[in-house]
Amino acid sequence: MNIVLADPTGFCFGVKRAITELEKALSVHGTIYSTGSPIHNPQEVRRLSKKGLVVVDDVSKIPDGARVFIRAHGESPDVLAGINQKSSTVIDGTCPFVKTAQNKARSLSSEGYFVIIIGNPEHPEVKGIRGFVNGDSIVVNDRSVIPEKMPSEKTGVVCQTTQRYELLADITSCIVYKCKELKVYNTICNATYERQKAIRELAKVVDGIIVIGGRNSANTSKLFQIARGESPAAVWIEEAAELQEEWLVTKENIGIAAGASTPDWLIEELKYKLKNTGSQRGWKR
Numbered sequence: 381m382n383i384v385l386a387d388p389t390g391f392c393f394g395v396k397r398a399i400t401e402l403e404k405a406l407s408v409h410g411t412i413y414s415t416g417s418p419i420h421n422p423q424e425v426r427r428l429s430k431k432g433l434v435v436v437d438d439v440s441k442i443p444d445g446a447r448v449f450i451r452a453h454g455e456s457p458d459v460l461a462g463i464n465q466k467s468s469t470v471i472d473g474t475c476p477f478v479k480t481a482q483n484k485a486r487s488l489s490s491e492g493y494f495v496i497i498i499g500n501p502e503h504p505e506v507k508g509i510r511g512f513v514n515g516d517s518i519v520v521n522d523r524s525v526i527p528e529k530m531p532s533e534k535t536g537v538v539c540q541t542t543q544r545y546e547l548l549a550d551i552t553s554c555i556v557y558k559c560k561e562l563k564v565y566n567t568i569c570n571a572t573y574e575r576q577k578a579i580r581e582l583a584k585v586v587d588g589i590i591v592i593g594g595r596n597s598a599n600t601s602k603l604f605q606i607a608r609g610e611s612p613a614a615v616w617i618e619e620a621a622e623l624q625e626e627w628l629v630t631k632e633n634i635g636i637a638a639g640a641s642t643p644d645w646l647i648e649e650l651k652y653k654l655k656n657t658g659s660q661r662g663w664k665r
């Protein structure tokens with residue numbers, strides 16, 4: 381059996397930057413608070429928690445004078461204001477692509493556009509982006525929830541950075557018939573596009589795909605959706621221990637793809653398990 385790794389895979393630029401800054405802060409200060417998981421990977425968050433990361437679900441739970449990390453998904457202006465009132469030191473780990481989406485949303489609203497954010501309304505990134513809109517806005521993740529009539533002749537669109545291009549194209553093609561003026565900012569990040577492209581290419585040369593990443597990760601979820609669409613033999617795991625060896629039996633070529641918030645050490649553990657299992661069965665490494 382051959383093991384084929386999607387390229388690129390693992391940490392994207394924004395996540396790598398955030399984790400690097402967080403680890404530096406932990407090494408200096410010892411204890412760092414974060415309002416929500418710094419990235420969407422439970423195993424990596426557990427590793428960081430052992431170094432002093434404390435994850436809270438509300439600004440009110442941050443002690444006065446504490447040091448605070450702004451997660452890669454970013455925060456709304458209201459949350460940022462609350463953090464700045466509480467904290468003596470703020471380490472901003474917001475992904476630059478997320479900041480671009482935030483700024484575009486703010487710009488559209490300041491120009492009088494009704495703002496549509498394409499994404500998951502419950503995702504922290506989307507909540508943060510919406511917080512930068514000063515006027516009317518809605519979040520949509522399907523054309524069925526688009527209003528029949530727009531509240532303004534001017535409609536602006538931004539997108540959650542980890543969304544699929546197909547969804548952006550589908551929703552904007554529907555909106556264009558419902559307004560006089562439409563301005564669209566494609567805020568899907570390059571890392572998302574490259575990983576989605578890579579998994580489609582991977583599906584052409586393997587018998588099955590293993591997608592590894594947190595189940596709370598939006599970008600990993602999109603990769604799995606694409607994998608299932610391209611190859612019915614796809615499985616989503618958070619770590620190597622979850623993989624059932626029975627799934628491997630009929631596969632000659634196995635592909636591995638990982639979400640942008642999946643650390644290298646989890647990918648290496650999976651590769652080790654596959655190679656170890658393969659050596660026992662006489663598979664190629």
